[in-house]
Amino acid sequence: MSEKPDYFIGVDVSKLTLSICVLHKNTINHFEISNNKSDIIAFFAMYANMRSYATFENTNTYNYDLMRAFDELGLSYSRLDAFKFSHFLKHNSKNKTDKSDAYAIALYGSKFYDELGKNEFSEEFALIKSYQSGLTQLNKISTQIQNFNEALANIDNQTLKEAMFEVLETTKEQKKKVEDEVFELICSIVPQTGQIIKENKGFGKSFAVYVLPLIYLNKARSSNELASYIGLAPMSYESGTSVKRGMHISGGAKLARNCLFMCSLTASKYNEHFSAIYKRLIKNGKGKKVALCAVARKMLVFVKNFYFKDDR
Numbered sequence: 286m287s288e289k290p291d292y293f294i295g296v297d298v299s300k301l302t303l304s305i306c307v308l309h310k311n312t313i314n315h316f317e318i319s320n321n322k323s324d325i326i327a328f329f330a331m332y333a334n335m336r337s338y339a340t341f342e343n344t345n346t347y348n349y350d351l352m353r354a355f356d357e358l359g360l361s362y363s364r365l366d367a368f369k370f371s372h373f374l375k376h377n378s379k380n381k382t383d384k385s386d387a388y389a390i391a392l393y394g395s396k397f398y399d400e401l402g403k404n405e406f407s408e409e410f411a412l413i414k415s416y417q418s419g420l421t422q423l424n425k426i427s428t429q430i431q432n433f434n435e436a437l438a439n440i441d442n443q444t445l446k447e448a449m450f451e452v453l454e455t456t457k458e459q460k461k462k463v464e465d466e467v468f469e470l471i472c473s474i475v476p477q478t479g480q481i482i483k484e485n486k487g488f489g490k491s492f493a494v495y496v497l498p499l500i501y502l503n504k505a506r507s508s509n510e511l512a513s514y515i516g517l518a519p520m521s522y523e524s525g526t527s528v529k530r531g532m533h534i535s536g537g538a539k540l541a542r543n544c545l546f547m548c549s550l551t552a553s554k555y556n557e558h559f560s561a562i563y564k565r566l567i568k569n570g571k572g573k574k575v576a577l578c579a580v581a582r583k584m585l586v587f588v589k590n591f592y593f594k595d596d597r
Contacts (some may be wrong), residue, residue, distance in 0.1 A: 289398055290361075292332055295391025296341040297383045298348045304383035306391040307332075315384055320347065325354040333358035336460075339425035340401070341434040342367055342393035346415075352406035363401040365393065366514075409474055413498050416467035417540055420494070423460040427453060467494055475501045477592045487552025487559065487584070496585070504593045516542045517582040545581040553580050 298320065305316040305328075312526035318324045323515040330337075339355060339362040341348055348364070354368075355362045374389050376383075394401065430453045437446055470492050471476045478493050503511050517540045554561035559580050 287337040287420040289395075290336040290338040292335055293391045293394055293395040293398075294329075294332065295387045295389065296339060296351065297387040297390060297395060298341050298344045298351060298385070300347050302383075303351065306384070306387035306397055308391045311452040313388065315387065322350040322354050325351055326358060329354065329358055329360055333360045338394060338398065340390050342370060342390065346411075347529055349383060349406065349411060352404070356406050361403050364404050365390065365401075369469070403577075404446065407502070409470070410498055410502055413467060413470060413474075414493075416463060416470070419463055420460065420467070421540065423456055423463065427456050430456065430591060443459060450474060455574060464490060464494065468483070471497060474498070481487060481588060481592055485552075485588075487548050487550075488588075489548070491544050492548050494568065496541045496548075497588075498539050500585070500589055504589070508589050511589055512582050512585055515539065515545070517545065517578065531540040542581075545585060546577060549577045549580040549584060553577060559583060 291309060293308040295306040303318050303320050303325070305318065307314045307316070316328070318328050323363075326490055332339075337360060339360060341351065341362070341364060343364045343366075352362070352364075370393060372391070373393050374386070388541075394514050410537070430449055434449050434453070437449070475493075475497050478497055481497070482488050482490070482493060499515060500511065503514060506514065549559070549563075552559040553576070554560060562583055563576050563580050566579055567573065572581070
C-alpha cells in the first residue's frame with residue numbers, strides 16, 4: 286500500500302452493534318453505533334474525506350452492511366484473517382470486551398498496514414457464500430436423517446419411517462436444485478469452470494462450488510499465498526510439548542479445504558497426473574492422509590497456475 290493513513294479504525298462487529306476504536310497519532314477514541322447501513326454511512330462519512338483505513342474481523346454476514354457502506358463512501362478497509370488475528374489478540378490484552386477488541390483490531394491494522402490488502406464487497410460472492418452455507422446445512426440434515434433411519438431399523442414404526450423417507454427425498458431434491466443454481470451462477474462468473482471440470486478427473490461440481498470462487502476472488506495472490514489462505518500450508522509450533530506435534534494443517538477456509546481433500550480421494554485414484562504424485566509420496570514413506578493433503582494442495586496450485594495464469 287501507499288503512504289500510511291492518519292486514522293486507523295478498528296471495528297468489532299456484532300449482529301446489532303458496531304464497537305469502534307479510532308487511533309489518531311497519540312489519541313484513542315471509542316464509539317458505538319447500530320449495525321445498519323444508514324447509521325454506518327452517517328458516522329464514517331467524515332473519515333472517508335480524511336486519510337483513514339478501517340479493519341475488522343470476518344463475521345459471517347454481519348459485516349456486509351459495513352462493507353457496502355465503506356465501498357459507497359470510498360473508505361479503504363481490510364477484513365482480517367481470523368486465525369492470524371486471534372494470536373495477536375491473545376497477547377494484546379487479558380480482558381476481552383467489545384471495546385478492547387475494537388482497539389486491538391485498530392492496533393493490528395496500524396502495525397500490519399503494509400501487509401494487508403484492500404478488500405471490496407462483492408454481492409455475487411456474498412450470494413455464492415449463502416449457497417455454500419445452505420448446502421452445508423442440507424448435507425447435515427441428510428446425514429442426521431440417515432443416521433436416525435438406521436436407528437429405526439429394528440423398530441416397527443412404519444409411519445415414522447415413511448415420514449423420514451419423505452423428508453430425506455425432499456432434502457435431496459432441494460440440495461440438487463441449490464447445487465444446480467449455484468453451479469450456473471459460478472459458470473457465469475468464472476468462465477473457466479466448465480473447462481476445468483471437463484479436462485480433469487476428480488474436479489466435479491463440489492470443486493466448482495466451494496473452491497473455484499476462492500481461486501477467482503484471490504487470483505492476484507501467489508499460489509503459496511492462496512494455499513495458506515485456504516489452509517493447505519502446513520505449520521509447526523515449537524513451544525514446549527507442542528513440538529512433538531510436528532507440521533499440521535489448521536485455520537483457513539474450512540469448506541474449500543474439506544472439499545479439496547475429498548476431491549483428492551478421487552483424483553489420487555482416477556487422475557493420472559495426481560495419482561502419480563500420490564503413489565510417489567506413499568512410496569517415499571508418507572502417510573496416506575499426508576499424501577492426500579499434498580495432492581489437494583497440488584490440485585489447488587495446478588488450477589491456479591494453469592487456468593488463471595493470464596487472469597490477474
